[in-house]
Amino acid sequence: MSWLFGLNKGQSGAPPDAPVPPAPPPPAGGSGSGDKPKDKWSNFDPTGLERAAQAAKELDQSRHAKEALDLARMQEQSVQLEHQSRVKEYEAAVEQLKGDQIRIQAEERRKTLNEETKQHQARAQYQDKLARQRYDDQLRQxxxxxxxxxxxxxxxVQKQEAMRKATIEHEMELRHKNEMLRVEAESKARARVERENADIILLTETEDCVCVVCVCVCVCVCVCVCVFSRxxxxxxxxxxFLRKRSSVSLTLPHCExxxxxxxxxxxxFLYRTGEQSNKFMLVxxxxxxxxxxxAINDRIDEIVNFMLPGLEERERLVRLYFDRYVLEPATGGRQRLKLAQFDYGLKCSEIAKRVEGMSGRExxxxAVAWQAAAYSSEDGVLTEAMIDARVDDAVRQHQQKMDWLHGEGVLDNEGRPTPTKGSAPPLKAQEVLRPLQEVPSDRSKPDGTPV
Known part of the structure; x- marks a missing residue:
């Protein structure tokens, strides 16, 4: 079969009908071990080998011998590739098994940690319970x-009180009677005044929780309308607490x-204020x-807009706070604050022009900063230069606040809100409520009080 390996490709082989040489005689056997090979090959049929040799000779003489060899090689390569793919599959299965083992180990470790955490928590709770019990026992003792x-x-003191009790018992009884009569008279008078006069109740935001304020407002509206006249x-x-019920808004896309x-x-609250009433007014x-x-905007009848103070209002505010925080401490009391000589009215007018855009609180x-500057000075004298310095600081701080608001996209150059990137421009309160004001309604009836 040398033609399979390309050794006798150019040589001419034996003719197809050439007789096959007989097999060589078996070698001389030994004493006792030669019987076993003789028995093994005694029934062997060499016909298959002869046919294979004959086919190999014919294939070697054929012109397709090279193609047959290539085909055999390709088949061998296919078998090798198949074996390699099986090896890869086995390796992948091994890796998957390793990953599963790691995952199982991690899961077991997590369960162990959870159990340890539960045990620690139970131990801590038990220790806390014991500490609480000890503390309760100490308190009881x-x-x-x-x-x-x-x-x-x-x-x-019981003996001393027994001696005094007989003396003051009659006095306390008379005092109690007088007190009861006085309370009864005051209650009747107060109830009469409350029924006859319009009641004005001022509610201030003294609670930290917004829900408590809302509940108080609703209860106040319901109870006061039922009990009082106005x-x-x-x-x-x-x-x-009257903000929008939905977080999606064109003007406030960032609202929570x-x-x-x-x-x-x-x-x-909306249920209690749905209809017109002449019993109460809500501001x-x-x-x-x-x-x-x-829904709240729909219930509003009239809008009053309070803008920032103008020049005249600013001058009045400056004069008011200058008198309160500078002139009064300098002229009355212990007079620990002194004021230098300059034109106070002219200075107040000048300051009012410089603080344009500031609110009354600013x-x-x-003015409080002027007073603090005078108290912190060495001689306790408030000079015009100190006032100008504090005004410059206040103007600079106000400008910084406005820059912060501009940077966040909250205000424009005129102090109006501006939209953030990707959102619609905000509307003013008048623009939001203008359709409601233009729609005719029966809320302006004489017997109805606006909400």
């Missing part, structure tokens, strides 16, 4: 000691979603009216 001491003190309810910073408690409170104050819910803080 201390209370018992206090009760015992108190009982002894009461027993010590009610004027003023709510400052009303946008804190309100809680369910606040939503329920707002719905109750809402807010720095951001665009945050009101549309002007009041500026």
């Amino acid at each position: 201390q209370q018992l000691l206090n009760d015992e001491n108190l009982r002894k003190q009461e027993e010590s 009610l004027l309810l003023f709510v400052d910073e009303a946008d804190a 979603r309100i809680s369910e408690d606040l939503r329920a409170t707002l719905n109750a 809402l104050a807010s720095n951001q009216p665009e945050q009101f819910d549309w 002007i009041s803080k500026l």
Whole structure:
């Protein structure tokens, strides 16, 4: 079969019908071990080998011998590739098995950590429980000691009180009768005044929780309308709990979603203020009216806009706070503050022109800064230069605040809100509520009080 390896490709082989040479005689066997090979090959049929040799000779003489060899090689390569793919599959299965083992180990470790955490928590809770029990026992023991001491003190003064009791008992009885008569008369008079006069109740934001304020407002409206004859309810910073019920807004895309408690409170408030009433009037104050819910805007009858103080208002405010924080401490009391000689009226007018754009609160803080500058000086004298320096600082700080607002996209050059990138421009309160004001309604009836 040398033609399979390309060794006798150019040589001419034996003719197809050439006889096959006989097999060589078997070698001389030994003594006892030669019987076994003889038995093994005794029944062997060489016909198959002869046919294979004959076919190999014919294939070697054929012109397609090279193609047959290439085909055999390709088949061998295919078998090798198949074996390699099986090896890769086995390796992938091994890697997957390793990954599963790692995952199982990590899962077991996580479960172990969870169990350890639970055990630590249970131990800590048990220790805390024991500490609380010990503390409660100490408190009970201390209370018992206090009760015992108190009982002894009461027993010590009981004899003295028994002697005084007979003397003051009649006096207390008369005093109690007089007090009851006075309380009854005052209650009747107060009830009569409350029924006859219009009641004005001022509610201030003394609670930290917004929901508590909302509930108080709703309860106040319901109870006062039922009990009293008239009610004027003023709510400052009303946008804190009357804001929009949805977080999607064109003018305020960044507003947060309100809680369910606040939503329920707002719905109750809207339910109580849905119809016109001549029993109460609701006044809402807010720095951001665009945050009101549309149902609240629909209930508003009249809008009063308070702009920043103008030149005349600023001059009046400057003079007012200058008198309160500078002139009064300098002329009255201990006179620990002294004021230099200059034209105070002219200086107030000049300051009013320089503080354009400031609010009344900023002007009041500026006056307090003048007073602090005088107290912190060496001689306690407030000079014109010190006033100008504080005014310059206040103007610079105000400009810095405006720059911060401009940087956040909150205000424009005229102090109006500007939209952020990708959002619609905000509307003014008048533009938001103008359609509601133009629509004719029966809220202007004489018997109805505007909300």
